Amino acid sequence: MERIIFYILALIIIAFAIASVSSRKMLRSVIYLLFVLCSIAGIYFLIDYNFLAAIQLTIYAGGIIVLIIFSVLLVHHIEMRLEIAKPSKQFITGLVCLIGLGLFLFTLYSHEFQVVENTATTNITDIGTKLLSYEAGGFILPFEVISVLLLAAMIGAIVIAKGNKLSEKNNPAK
Amino acid sequence: MIAGITIYELLTVTSILFFIGIYGFITRKNLISILISVELILNASVINFVVINKYMYPDVLQGVLFSIFIIAVAAAETALAVSIIFNLYRQISSVEVKDIETMKY
Numbered sequence: 001m002e003r004i005i006f007y008i009l010a011l012i013i014i015a016f017a018i019a020s021v022s023s024r025k026m027l028r029s030v031i032y033l034l035f036v037l038c039s040i041a042g043i044y045f046l047i048d049y050n051f052l053a054a055i056q057l058t059i060y061a062g063g064i065i066v067l068i069i070f071s072v073l074l075v076h077h078i079e080m081r082l083e084i085a086k087p088s089k090q091f092i093t094g095l096v097c098l099i100g101l102g103l104f105l106f107t108l109y110s111h112e113f114q115v116v117e118n119t120a121t122t123n124i125t126d127i128g129t130k131l132l133s134y135e136a137g138g139f140i141l142p143f144e145v146i147s148v149l150l151l152a153a154m155i156g157a158i159v160i161a162k163g164n165k166l167s168e169k170n171n172p173a174k
Numbered sequence: 175m176i177a178g179i180t181i182y183e184l185l186t187v188t189s190i191l192f193f194i195g196i197y198g199f200i201t202r203k204n205l206i207s208i209l210i211s212v213e214l215i216l217n218a219s220v221i222n223f224v225v226i227n228k229y230m231y232p233d234v235l236q237g238v239l240f241s242i243f244i245i246a247v248a249a250a251e252t253a254l255a256v257s258i259i260f261n262l263y264r265q266i267s268s269v270e271v272k273d274i275e276t277m278k279y
Contacts, residue, residue: 001181001190002176002177002178002179003176003177003178006176006179006183010183010187013187013191014187014190014194017190017191017194017195017214018194020198020214021194021195021197021198021201021202021207021210021211021214022198024205026206026207027231029207029210030206030210033213033214035216036191036214036217037213040220040221042215043184043221044224046176047175047176047225048226048228049224049238050237051238052224052241052242053201053263055242055245056245059245059246059249059268060213060217060245063224063249064248064249064252067252067256068206068209068210068256069252070207070250070256071256071259071260072206073261075206075258075259075260075263075269076206076269079268082203082204082207083203083270084201084202085200085203088275089201090201093197093200093201094197097193097194097196097197098193100193100196101189101190101193104192104193105186105189108182108186108189109182109186113181113182113228113229113230114230115180115181115229116229116230116231116232117175118175118232118233119175120232120233122235126235127235127238127239127242128260130235130239131239131242137234137236139239142239142243146226146243146247147247148252148276149246149247149250150246150249152274153250153251153253153254153272154250154253156254156257157253157254157256157257158257160254160257160258160260160261161256161257161260161261173265
């Protein structure tokens with residue numbers, strides 16, 4: 001049963017990822033990305049990381065997709081078709097990507113992974129205590145750094161999106 | 175672990191996703207499409223972290239915590255990229271890569 005669900009999810013991920021990078025309509029491309037992200041959340045549910053799946057659904061599918069849709073709607077006409085690269089360039093890029101993929105897969109399948117059989121489940125309490133622990137292997141420093149980074153990104157986004165309105169107001173003669 | 179699924183199949187899926195992202199990153203001519211491709215690449219790496227944590231080191235949580243940090247960085251990056259795209263569109267009325275010659279001024 002889980003096997004079949006995994007194969008369906010993998011098929012959805014790959015098919016919609018290809019559709020997302022090859023669709024010529026901007027909004028459709030974003031919606032295909034939404035399907036990819038939701039299927040990835042399904043994979044997290046399958047390997048029993050429920051908290052990560054919830055994060056994936058709220059931040060990616062809920063936050064990032066909405067941001068990208070906003071930017072698409074503010075920047076584009078919906079009916080506008082994107083211009084795409086020349087067929088020769090597409091072909092060469094596809095070929096290089098296939099060669100790289102073959103190299104990746106060759107390396108993967110020739111490597112023996114030390115897989116540990118387990119059915120352990122992770123609950124949110126473990127993640128929370130690990131994230132806030134001061135002991136060796138704790139993640140309190142990256143946690144604080146990421147909070148400062150998010151604040152900086154927020155302020156930076158506001159300042160950049162505000163544009164040069166402020167400077168225009170200061171010298172109206174320009 | 176997913177019953178009946180080996181680590182090889184999961185890593186194959188993420189490799190394919192990663193290279194689809196690379197393909198889109200190189201061939202698309204639009205800033206927002208490039209952003210979408212970057213999201214695909216980041217997601218492939220996040221699944222890799224999670225899968226390797228679950229299959230090879232199930233008693234530690236490093237992979238999950240790092241993937242949470244990657245998701246946070248991706249959210250910050252998207253917010254900044256969208257604001258840069260707005261600013262560019264306001265100044266040069268285009269978000270095509272070929273039109274963007276100056277980011278200053």
